[in-house]
Amino acid sequence: MKKWFAFFGLTLGIFSVFGIAFYLVPSQSSTFNERIELENQNEEKTQEGKNEIIDLYLDVREESLSYLYSRDRFDDNRIDGTVIIGDDTTKHQTEIRFRGNSSRGLNKKPxxxxxxxPKDFIFGGTHLNLNAMYTDPSLMREKISLDMFHDLxxxxxxxxxxxxxxxxIFEGVxxxxxxxxxxxxxxxxxNPRGTLIRDQFRHNQHIANIEVSSIFNFDLNSVENKEEFLEQTTSYRNNPNWEAFMELQEWVYETEPGxxxxxxxxxxxxxxxFxxxxxxxxxxxxxxxxxDDYWMYLDQDDPEAKWQLIPWDKDLTFGAHYRSEVGTGNHYFAYESPVNSRFGNKLLEKFLATPEFRDMMNVxxxxxxxxxxxxxxxxxxxAELSEVLLKNGEHTAEQSFILHRKNSIGEPEFEDYYKENLLDFVELRYQYLTQYLGGFGIEENHTSLDVSNVVKGETLYLTDQKGWVIGKIEVxxxxxxxxLSISIEQSTxxxxxxxxxxxxxxxxxxxxxxxxxxxxxxGWIGKENWYMEDTPTGDQWYMQLAEVMESSEIRTIPSYINPYSNKVVSLEILELKGTQQFLIKAQ
Structure with a gap:
C-alpha cells in the first residue's frame, strides 16, 4: 500500500508545475502510514473471520417475530432477542429491527x-448491521467494493x-x-472522539423547503441558526465540530472551481x-x-487533521442497475455511468471541474x-469469495427460508453466470474508462482498429468513441x-x-x-433496449451467434451466451475476412 501513496506523492509533485504546491506533509504521511500499519495488524487478527462464513443463531419469541415482519417496515422500534455466534454457546441479549431504506421493501430484509x-465478535462495537444482499445474486459486490478501499x-x-x-431456520447469507x-x-x-457527519440533505429537503439535494449546494448563510439547521439536515455521531464543518461547507459553496x-x-x-x-x-x-452514501470524518483534536470521506452502502455496484418500473437493482446490466458527480454535490462537482485536480485524477x-x-x-x-460462499448454510440446513424466500434475486443454477457478469463488468468498465481517458468522441456504434501488428494471444476490444464495447476478438x-472495423445498424x-x-x-x-x-x-444513462422483450433475461438463453451468408442464408454458429452480461461468444474459431455480417438470434 505504501508504494501506491508514494506514487501519489510523485503525481502530486508532477502537477506542482501548475504553480500550486501539492505535497504530502511528512508528519501527515507518517501518521497515515502508522494508521495503515495498525489497521493491517488488526486485519491480521481478524483474518480467520474474514475468510469464512460465521454462523449466527438468532432466537426471538414467535409473536414478536410475527409482529416484526407484519408491521410497517419503516417502524424502527426494536424487539428483543438473543444471539449465539458460531460454536460459542454464550447467549447475547440483543434488540432487532429492519434497517436500510428501499431495501426494506425487498423480500429478504436487512x-x-x-x-x-461492546462485543468482541463485532470488534468492540455495539451494533451489528446485517445487509441482505438481495439485489446481488453474486453475493460479492459490496464485499469486494469495500475491500478495495481497505486495500488502498x-x-x-x-x-x-x-x-x-x-x-x-436458515434465512440466508x-x-x-x-x-x-x-x-x-x-x-x-x-481518534474515536472525532467528528462524523453524513450529508442527508437529499432526504431532509422539506426542512428548508428547497429542492437541492446536497448540503454543499446550499447557502448556509440564508439560515439564522446554522448549527441547529445542520443538526436537522445531516446525520452525525459523537459531538461534532460544527464550526469546522460549517467552514468547509461555506468555502465549498462560495469558491469557484479553478x-x-x-x-x-x-x-x-x-x-x-479524497x-x-x-x-x-x-x-x-x-x-x-x-x-448521501458516505460519511465525513475529522480528527478534531488534531489541528493539522483534514477531512476524510468514508464509503457506505455499496450494494448497487459492478453493473447492478436500477429501473423505476422494476423498483430495485436487478439483472439489467450497466457499465457506462459517467465520470462526473450527481445530486448537485458541489464538493465533488467543483473538484472535478478544476483542471489541476482532473488531470491528477486521470493519471x-x-x-x-x-x-x-x-x-x-x-x-x-x-475465486476467494467463491470458496467462502461454498459454506452457504442453504446447502446444509435442515430447514430454510420461512421468512425469506431465497438468498437473492438470482437462482443457484446461474451462479457461475453471475460471477462471470461481475468480471465482465470490470472488463467493460475499464474499456469505457480507457476511452474516457483518451477523450470521448461523437461517433458511436462504429470503430476501426489497426491490426497489422496484432499477434496470437492478444485481445482486441472494439470500443466506439462513446466508450461502449461493440465486440471483442481473442486472436x-x-x-x-x-x-479491422465493426459497425452496428438496426435490422429486421x-x-x-x-x-x-x-x-x-x-x-x-x-x-x-x-x-x-x-x-x-x-435507464437514465440513455441506452437503447436491443432485446425485444421487457424482461431482463427472458428467452435469451436460446439465442446464439449467426452469420449472414452471401446467399442471404443465415448460418448459426455454436456459441455461448450470458444474458446478464449481454454477450454472445463463438465456440469455434472464426476467420474474419472481407465484409461479414453477424446476428444474435434464437436457435
Whole structure:
C-alpha cells in the first residue's frame, strides 16, 4: 500500500508545475502510514473471520417475530432477542429491527442488531448491521467494493459473511458492514472522539423547503441558526465540530472551481485519500455515493487533521442497475455511468471541474487500473469469495427460508453466470474508462482498429468513441490483416436482437474467438433496449451467434451466451475476412 501513496506523492509533485504546491506533509504521511500499519495488524487478527462464513443463531419469541415482519417496515422500534455466534454457546441479549431504506421493501430484509455493551465478535462495537444482499445474486459486490478501499489504506467499514438462522431456520447469507461510529474509527487507529457527519440533505429537503439535494449546494448563510439547521439536515455521531464543518461547507459553496479551489482545497480535505475515494467509486460505477452514501470524518483534536470521506452502502455496484418500473437493482446490466458527480454535490462537482485536480485524477485512475486493481485482482477476489460462499448454510440446513424466500434475486443454477457478469463488468468498465481517458468522441456504434501488428494471444476490444464495447476478438492467428472495423445498424433479420454487426477486414484475414455485446437497458444513462422483450433475461438463453451468408442464408454458429452480461461468444474459431455480417438470434 505504501508504494501506491508514494506514487501519489510523485503525481502530486508532477502537477506542482501548475504553480500550486501539492505535497504530502511528512508528519501527515507518517501518521497515515502508522494508521495503515495498525489497521493491517488488526486485519491480521481478524483474518480467520474474514475468510469464512460465521454462523449466527438468532432466537426471538414467535409473536414478536410475527409482529416484526407484519408491521410497517419503516417502524424502527426494536424487539428483543438473543444471539449465539458460531460454536460459542454464550447467549447475547440483543434488540432487532429492519434497517436500510428501499431495501426494506425487498423480500429478504436487512437487519440491525443492537447490544447493550461492546462485543468482541463485532470488534468492540455495539451494533451489528446485517445487509441482505438481495439485489446481488453474486453475493460479492459490496464485499469486494469495500475491500478495495481497505486495500488502498482508506477509512472504510469492515465486512464479514454470516449464515443467519432465525429460530433454528436458515434465512440466508448476510454481510455484516461495520456501523460507522466511534468503535469503527477506534479500530482503524483513529481518534474515536472525532467528528462524523453524513450529508442527508437529499432526504431532509422539506426542512428548508428547497429542492437541492446536497448540503454543499446550499447557502448556509440564508439560515439564522446554522448549527441547529445542520443538526436537522445531516446525520452525525459523537459531538461534532460544527464550526469546522460549517467552514468547509461555506468555502465549498462560495469558491469557484479553478486555481483558487485547487490551491485551498488541501487546507480542508486530505487530497490523496479524497481522490482515491472518488476514483474507486468511478471504477465500481457507484454514482449513488455522491448523494448521501458516505460519511465525513475529522480528527478534531488534531489541528493539522483534514477531512476524510468514508464509503457506505455499496450494494448497487459492478453493473447492478436500477429501473423505476422494476423498483430495485436487478439483472439489467450497466457499465457506462459517467465520470462526473450527481445530486448537485458541489464538493465533488467543483473538484472535478478544476483542471489541476482532473488531470491528477486521470493519471491516478490509469495507474490504479493498470497496477493495482487489475483483472487478476478481481479474478482472485471472485475465486476467494467463491470458496467462502461454498459454506452457504442453504446447502446444509435442515430447514430454510420461512421468512425469506431465497438468498437473492438470482437462482443457484446461474451462479457461475453471475460471477462471470461481475468480471465482465470490470472488463467493460475499464474499456469505457480507457476511452474516457483518451477523450470521448461523437461517433458511436462504429470503430476501426489497426491490426497489422496484432499477434496470437492478444485481445482486441472494439470500443466506439462513446466508450461502449461493440465486440471483442481473442486472436488466434493474424494472416496479414492490417485493419479491422465493426459497425452496428438496426435490422429486421432477427426477432430477438434487432441489430446486425458488420465486420470488415482489409487485406488478409484475422482468426479468433468473437464476442458480440448487445444493450439491454433503458435507464437514465440513455441506452437503447436491443432485446425485444421487457424482461431482463427472458428467452435469451436460446439465442446464439449467426452469420449472414452471401446467399442471404443465415448460418448459426455454436456459441455461448450470458444474458446478464449481454454477450454472445463463438465456440469455434472464426476467420474474419472481407465484409461479414453477424446476428444474435434464437436457435
Amino acid at each position: 437487519l440491525s442488531l443492537r447490544f447493550d455493551k 489504506g482508506l477509512l472504510a467499514p469492515k465486512t464479514s459473511y454470516y449464515n443467519v438462522y432465525i429460530n433454528g 448476510y454481510l455484516s458492514v461495520d456501523r460507522i461510529d466511534e468503535h469503527m474509527i477506534a479500530f482503524t487507529g483513529n 486555481a483558487e479551489y485547487a490551491a485551498e482545497f488541501g487546507n480542508y480535505v486530505d487530497i490523496p485519500s 481522490m482515491d475515494w472518488l476514483i474507486l467509486h468511478f471504477l465500481i460505477a457507484d454514482v449513488d455515493a455522491f448523494s 491516478r485512475m490509469e495507474y490504479l487500473m493498470k497496477e493495482v486493481f487489475t483483472p487478476n485482482y478481481f479474478e482472485s477476489k471472485v 488466434e492467428e493474424n494472416n496479414s490483416a492490417d485493419n 433479420l432477427s426477432n430477438e436482437i434487432d441489430r446486425v454487426w458488420t465486420i470488415q477486414t482489409s487485406k488478409g484475414s484475422l482468426s479468433g474467438t468473437l464476442t458480440l455485446y448487445y444493450r439491454n437497458d433503458t
